[in-house]
Amino acid sequence: MTKSPVFQRRTLLAAAAATAALPTEVWAQQPPVRIGSTLALTGPLAATAQVHKLVGEIYVDDLNRRGGLLGRKVEWIVKDDQSKPDLARTLYEQLITADKVDLLMGPYATGAILSAVAVAQRYNKLLIHHTLGVPSLVKYDMQFPAWSLGSDPGNTTTNTVFEALARGPKPPKTVAVVTSKFPSIHFMSMGARETLKKRGLQEVLFLEWEFGNREFGPIASRIKDAHPDFVWVGAIGLDGNLLLDAMKKIDYAPPQHFYLYPAPGPLVTSPEAQGALSVTIFEEHAPFTSRPHAAEFIRTYHERARAANFPDTSVEVQAAASFTAWQILEAAVTATKSLDDKTLADYLKKNRVETIQGSLRFDGPSNYGDDLMRIKQVQNGKWVVVYPPEFAPAGVKMIAR
Incomplete structure (x- = not known):
C-alpha cells in the first residue's frame, strides 16, 4: 500500500531527527578528543591572537557538526600565555601532564611557538603551528608549519x-x-x-x-x-x-x-x-576564494567576527594560516584513523595536504615546503x-x- 505524503514526510523528519541525535548518543559512550593550545589572549600580541582564537572556535564547531574526529567529539582547551614565551612553555607542560590532551595545536607568534616545540619534543608530541617566522630554529621532526614561507624566508x-x-x-x-x-x-x-x-x-x-x-x-x-x-x-x-x-x-x-x-x-x-x-x-578575492572550503569559511568568519566586534571582518593571512593548521591536523587524523603523534607525523612527511592556501608539502628543511608568500x-x-x-x-x- 502506498504511504500518504504526510506519512512519508513524518517518516523522513523522524529519520533526520534520529540521525541528528546520533553523534550525541555516540559521544556519550566515549571520551572526547582533547586538543590543547595557548594563545596570546592578553599582552602585546592579543590583537592578532584573537583572530586565531576565533578561527579555532569556528573550525572545532564545524568539525563537531561533521561528526568530530574519528567519530568522537572534539574539545579545544585554550590557555592564555599573555604574549610571554616562558609562560607558554609552562602552560604546554600543563596541557600534556595535567590536562592530558590527546593532541596539540601551536600558539601564536615565533617566541611562544619555539617554547611549545621544546615541550612537544620533550614528550614526543606532534605540534602543528601557524605563525613561526624563523624556520631554521626548529629542528624537531614532529613539528609542522601552516605558515607557508618556505625554509629560507x-x-x-x-x-x-x-x-x-x-x-x-x-x-x-x-x-x-x-x-x-x-x-x-x-x-x-x-x-x-x-x-x-x-x-x-x-x-x-x-x-x-x-x-x-x-x-x-x-x-x-x-x-x-x-x-x-x-x-x-x-x-x-x-x-x-x-x-x-x-x-x-x-x-x-x-x-x-x-x-x-x-x-x-x-x-x-x-x-x-x-x-x-x-x-x-x-x-578575500579570486583566485584564493575559489579554493575548496574558502567561501564557506569566509561567510562564517564574517558573521562571527562581526559579532565579536572585530575592526575588520575579512579573512586574510592570519585567519587563513590558522584555518590551514586545523586543516592539516584533520587531514592527518582522518587519513591515518589515528591519534598517535608519530603516526600522524609520518603521514605528513610523506603526503601533501590540500588547504585554502593551496597544496602544502612538508618534506623540505625543518619540514617546510614552498614559499607561498605574496x-x-x-x-x-x-x-x-x-x-x-x-x-x-x-x-x-x-x-x-
Missing part, C-alpha cells in the same frame, strides 16, 4: 617584496629599515637589509626597538629626516598603527611603506595605512594582492604616493 620572502617594488610604479633607490627585536621580525628585517644591498639599493636608516615598545615618536622623526623612498617596518601586532600615528603627528607620510606582520584589522582600517604593503598567503597592499580600506600579478584582482596594481 630571510632570502626568498624578502626578495619577493623588493621584486614587487622593482616592478611597481616607483621603484625605490633609498630604503629605511626600522624593526622590532621580536625574534622572527628581527630575523626577517636582517634578511631585508641583505636583500636590498644585493639589489643595489641604498640603506639610509636602520633602527631597532624592544618588543612591547609603545613610544614611536623618535622613530618617526628619524624616518622623516632620512627621506627614504621606501620604509621597511619590522612590525608585529599594533607596531604599525603606533608608528603611523607618530608619523601623522609630525605631518609625514612615507612614499612607500611595508609592515611585516601587523595586526591585520587595525592596520587596514587606519586612514594613514593607504598604500601600506605586507605579506600574505590568502586574501605581496598585498591597503587600497581604499581593503587588503588586495598586488604581486605576483596573477594573484591580484582584475585591474588592481600597486599604488604609491
Whole structure:
C-alpha cells in the first residue's frame, strides 16, 4: 500500500531527527578528543591572537557538526600565555601532564611557538603551528608549519617584496629599515637589509626597538629626516598603527611603506595605512576564494567576527594560516584513523595536504615546503594582492604616493 505524503514526510523528519541525535548518543559512550593550545589572549600580541582564537572556535564547531574526529567529539582547551614565551612553555607542560590532551595545536607568534616545540619534543608530541617566522630554529621532526614561507624566508620572502617594488610604479633607490627585536621580525628585517644591498639599493636608516615598545615618536622623526623612498617596518601586532600615528603627528607620510606582520584589522582600517604593503598567503578575492572550503569559511568568519566586534571582518593571512593548521591536523587524523603523534607525523612527511592556501608539502628543511608568500597592499580600506600579478584582482596594481 502506498504511504500518504504526510506519512512519508513524518517518516523522513523522524529519520533526520534520529540521525541528528546520533553523534550525541555516540559521544556519550566515549571520551572526547582533547586538543590543547595557548594563545596570546592578553599582552602585546592579543590583537592578532584573537583572530586565531576565533578561527579555532569556528573550525572545532564545524568539525563537531561533521561528526568530530574519528567519530568522537572534539574539545579545544585554550590557555592564555599573555604574549610571554616562558609562560607558554609552562602552560604546554600543563596541557600534556595535567590536562592530558590527546593532541596539540601551536600558539601564536615565533617566541611562544619555539617554547611549545621544546615541550612537544620533550614528550614526543606532534605540534602543528601557524605563525613561526624563523624556520631554521626548529629542528624537531614532529613539528609542522601552516605558515607557508618556505625554509629560507630571510632570502626568498624578502626578495619577493623588493621584486614587487622593482616592478611597481616607483621603484625605490633609498630604503629605511626600522624593526622590532621580536625574534622572527628581527630575523626577517636582517634578511631585508641583505636583500636590498644585493639589489643595489641604498640603506639610509636602520633602527631597532624592544618588543612591547609603545613610544614611536623618535622613530618617526628619524624616518622623516632620512627621506627614504621606501620604509621597511619590522612590525608585529599594533607596531604599525603606533608608528603611523607618530608619523601623522609630525605631518609625514612615507612614499612607500611595508609592515611585516601587523595586526591585520587595525592596520587596514587606519586612514594613514593607504598604500601600506605586507605579506600574505590568502586574501578575500579570486583566485584564493575559489579554493575548496574558502567561501564557506569566509561567510562564517564574517558573521562571527562581526559579532565579536572585530575592526575588520575579512579573512586574510592570519585567519587563513590558522584555518590551514586545523586543516592539516584533520587531514592527518582522518587519513591515518589515528591519534598517535608519530603516526600522524609520518603521514605528513610523506603526503601533501590540500588547504585554502593551496597544496602544502612538508618534506623540505625543518619540514617546510614552498614559499607561498605574496605581496598585498591597503587600497581604499581593503587588503588586495598586488604581486605576483596573477594573484591580484582584475585591474588592481600597486599604488604609491
